[in-house]
Amino acid sequence: xxxxxxxxxxxxxxxxxxxxxxxxxxxxxxxxxxxxxxxxxxxxxxxxxxxxxxxxxxxxxxxxxxxxxxxxxxxxxxxxxxxxxxxx
Numbered sequence: 453x454x455x456x457x458x459x460x461x462x463x464x465x466x467x468x469x470x471x472x473x474x475x476x477x478x479x480x481x482x483x484x485x486x487x488x489x490x491x492x493x494x495x496x497x498x499x500x501x502x503x504x505x506x507x508x509x510x511x512x513x514x515x516x517x518x519x520x521x522x523x524x525x526x527x528x529x530x531x532x533x534x535x536x537x538x539x540x
Contacts, residue, residue, distance in 0.1 A: 467504075471493075471497070472493065472497075
């Protein structure tokens with residue numbers, strides 16, 4: 453856990469804080485200079501935001517797919533009760 457982030461922070465903010473701490477460590481140890489630090493910091497935080505949004509879309513799409521499969525299964529059951537012809 454990052455020392456500067458609240459335990460109540462969102463998962464996205466916790467990830468961004470970890471990335472910031474890592475980059476700060478690289479800069480503090482002179483592995484990267486400050487200009488590089490700022491550039492990577494800005495880029496990585498925008499990228500983490502995009503990744504987070506993509507992840508939310510994937511979860512939603514998976515849930516929609518599962519609901520569609522369940523609805524199709526229910527439709528098959530209803531049809532088989534009304535018309536006792538085996539559908540599968």
